[in-house]
Amino acid sequence: MLVFEAGTTSKMDIVKLTPATKDYLWGGHKLKAMGISAPSEKIAEAWELSFNQDGPSLIATGPDQGKRLMDVATEKDLGSIPSSFRFFPVLIKLIDAAENLSVQVHPSDEYALKNEGQYGKTEMWYVIASEPHAGLYIGFKKKTSPKEVEAAIAAGSITDLLNFVEVHPGETYFIKAGTVHAIGRGVTVMEIQQNSTLTYRLFDYDRLDKDGNKRELHIAKALQVLDYGPYRQPHFKKPLIGCSSYFVSSLGEAAKDKIIAATDRSFASITIVGEGKGTFSNIPYRLGDTFFVPSGHVGEFKGTGRYVKTELLPEKRLIGIDIGGTSIKGALVSTEGKILSRFAFPVDHAKPQEAIIEELARSINEVLNKNSLWPIDILGIGIGCPGSINSKTGRCDYSNNLQWKDLPIRKLIQKRTGIKTRIANDANAAILGEVRFGAAREFENVVLLTLGTGVGGGLYLNGRLYEGKDSKGAELGHATLVMDGRLCTCGRKGCVEAYCSVSALIKDTQEAMEQDRGSLMWASSKNNLKFVDGLTAFECAKRCDGSAQKVVDRYIKYLGEACLSYINIFRPDAIILGGGLSGQKEALTSPLRKYLEKEQFGFGGERSPAVEILVSKLGNDAGILGAAALLLP
Numbered sequence: 001m002l003v004f005e006a007g008t009t010s011k012m013d014i015v016k017l018t019p020a021t022k023d024y025l026w027g028g029h030k031l032k033a034m035g036i037s038a039p040s041e042k043i044a045e046a047w048e049l050s051f052n053q054d055g056p057s058l059i060a061t062g063p064d065q066g067k068r069l070m071d072v073a074t075e076k077d078l079g080s081i082p083s084s085f086r087f088f089p090v091l092i093k094l095i096d097a098a099e100n101l102s103v104q105v106h107p108s109d110e111y112a113l114k115n116e117g118q119y120g121k122t123e124m125w126y127v128i129a130s131e132p133h134a135g136l137y138i139g140f141k142k143k144t145s146p147k148e149v150e151a152a153i154a155a156g157s158i159t160d161l162l163n164f165v166e167v168h169p170g171e172t173y174f175i176k177a178g179t180v181h182a183i184g185r186g187v188t189v190m191e192i193q194q195n196s197t198l199t200y201r202l203f204d205y206d207r208l209d210k211d212g213n214k215r216e217l218h219i220a221k222a223l224q225v226l227d228y229g230p231y232r233q234p235h236f237k238k239p240l241i242g243c244s245s246y247f248v249s250s251l252g253e254a255a256k257d258k259i260i261a262a263t264d265r266s267f268a269s270i271t272i273v274g275e276g277k278g279t280f281s282n283i284p285y286r287l288g289d290t291f292f293v294p295s296g297h298v299g300e301f302k303g304t305g306r307y308v309k310t311e312l313l314p315e316k317r318l319i320g321i322d323i324g325g326t327s328i329k330g331a332l333v334s335t336e337g338k339i340l341s342r343f344a345f346p347v348d349h350a351k352p353q354e355a356i357i358e359e360l361a362r363s364i365n366e367v368l369n370k371n372s373l374w375p376i377d378i379l380g381i382g383i384g385c386p387g388s389i390n391s392k393t394g395r396c397d398y399s400n401n402l403q404w405k406d407l408p409i410r411k412l413i414q415k416r417t418g419i420k421t422r423i424a425n426d427a428n429a430a431i432l433g434e435v436r437f438g439a440a441r442e443f444e445n446v447v448l449l450t451l452g453t454g455v456g457g458g459l460y461l462n463g464r465l466y467e468g469k470d471s472k473g474a475e476l477g478h479a480t481l482v483m484d485g486r487l488c489t490c491g492r493k494g495c496v497e498a499y500c501s502v503s504a505l506i507k508d509t510q511e512a513m514e515q516d517r518g519s520l521m522w523a524s525s526k527n528n529l530k531f532v533d534g535l536t537a538f539e540c541a542k543r544c545d546g547s548a549q550k551v552v553d554r555y556i557k558y559l560g561e562a563c564l565s566y567i568n569i570f571r572p573d574a575i576i577l578g579g580g581l582s583g584q585k586e587a588l589t590s591p592l593r594k595y596l597e598k599e600q601f602g603f604g605g606e607r608s609p610a611v612e613i614l615v616s617k618l619g620n621d622a623g624i625l626g627a628a629a630l631l632l633p
């Protein structure tokens with residue numbers, strides 16, 4: 001429940017608001033020129049919709065004129081969703097920067113609630129005006145590290161690492177918590193932010209305040225919360241311009257949309273962000289004006305101009321499902337890849353295939369119930385399934401592991417849940433997970449190999465998932481490595497899978513043990529070949545067992561040769577190794593890198609740039625997160 005004091009007066013009507021103004025040193029004259037009045041000469045910020053004690057917005061029209069909105073609005077006026085927050089969760093401002101603002105970062109809710117006892121901050125900007133070449137810093141140009149950032153701050157060169165964007169009126173920028181940013185001089189924006197004061201300053205251009213002191217920096221905390229990856233602007237579908245766990249904002253034209261409704265779930269805030277004039281609900285408006293539309297009310301535009309509508313509807317969630325040979329795992333996932341609630345159940349192979357899908361649908365409906373969510377709160381269900389999965393028809397044509405055949409999974413799940421569903425081969429889903437949320441975030445061309453019972457493959461080429469005809473491509477495990485070689489599960493001979501899967505590694509380990517009775521591998525597997533697993537040889541090689549080392553060397557050579565073929569065909573930025581064996585991390589990647597460095601060359605004898613060899617960052621969650629990522633644009 002809200003801890004701010006909601007008023008108890010009778011239900012409100014639509015009102016225009018008077019902002020609280022702030023005259024920070026870096027402010028300019030543009031907000032005054034827009035008609036906002038203030039006792040100061042300059043205005044840095046106008047807090048348009050504010051329930052904040054440090055600058056509450058006032059009601060400008062109607063019977064409650066002059067009163068603070070926070071004192072007048074009842075829970076009924078705010079709607080059912082806002083009243084479920086601990087604090088009033090948003091603050092909408094106009095900001096006019098005549099000088100550069102400091103380079104700063106805001107923490108996530110998770111960090112802030114744990115360490116600071118308040119919410120973190122995600123924010124967004126709509127550019128109202130900009131001088132020529134004015135812009136913003138958002139995020140880093142390329143992947144960096146705490147060390148590099150700390151050194152750059154000390155050297156006063158942090159802005160060299162930052163991604164500078166020249167901005168133009170009408171553009172929007174979304175600044176997720178953890179993203180380093182600074183508004184540059186000559187930029188006027190409307191800002192929608194989570195109502196939090198937590199700002200960690202990294203750099204302030206060595207400026208002095210009016211008392212001759214430098215403002216405090218918060219470098220240690222900033223280094224803990226920074227997102228060090230390269231900046232990527234999230235993509236929102238029109239008319240949406242941004243959404244977080246707290247708010248949803250969309251952009252519209254007064255002349256086109258005319259009727260604006262606030263649902264029973266949330267009030268709406270309307271800010272005029274473009275030139276134009278007219279009336280809204282018979283109240284005259286101009287650029288910079290903000291209206292409060294109480295929950296359940298409808299307002300009408302008569303006039304022109306662009307506006308931004310903000311409501312407190314929480315961000316939609318995703319559901320990711322990872323179907324495996326022995327169990328089905330699923331989770332409710334945020335669009336930022338955070339797992340919010342999990343479920344799992346074993347696959348009963350004695351049951352008919354349709355009954356298993358029925359059980360999955362039931363589990364999905366249960367997780368919605370448990371989290372008080374409706375199908376409308378879910379962006380979609382993504383399913384990763386082993387086998388031959390046609391992502392266009394939504395069917396599992398055949399799955400060897402599950403013994404499923406011609407199973408219309410998408411249709412069955414959509415029918416039982418009422419939620420849009422997408423399905424893909426599990427390795428194809430996993431690569432999307434790594435690209436969206438994991439080890440491959442900055443890459444456009446990625447090859448994924450999952451080293452498990454078999455060898456799964458995934459291809460992400462030119463920034464898109466590549467599935468091939470009928471989604472049957474990317475079977476990298478069934479490329480031939482040795483002509484007329486070992487028999488593969490697919491019935492052919494010499495496939496990569498027959499040499500590089502964990503099953504193949506186990507067989508090789510067992511053979512080496514039979515030839516060397518004194519090997520450490522016996523002791524580490526309870527003197528029983530049955531207890532040998534994919535780690536046996538790797539672990540014993542670390543302890544200098546000669547036979548184990550030979551097994552590992554040979555395995556690295558097989559895997560290296562396979563990778564060389566993929567490199568020559570696809571020339572990826574990176575190869576990501578997933579599956580059980582990727583838990584070996586450096587013990588796996590370091591010798592593989594060495595092998596590739598030695599063997600990798602370009603045509604004409606020229607050495608080509610090295611391909612990054614990385615292990616999956618999402619581990620056991622790659623399947624769930626990758627499946628959820630199938631729903632993202």
Ligand SMILES: [Zn+2]
Nearest residue numbers: 478488490495
């Ligand atoms: Zn094969």
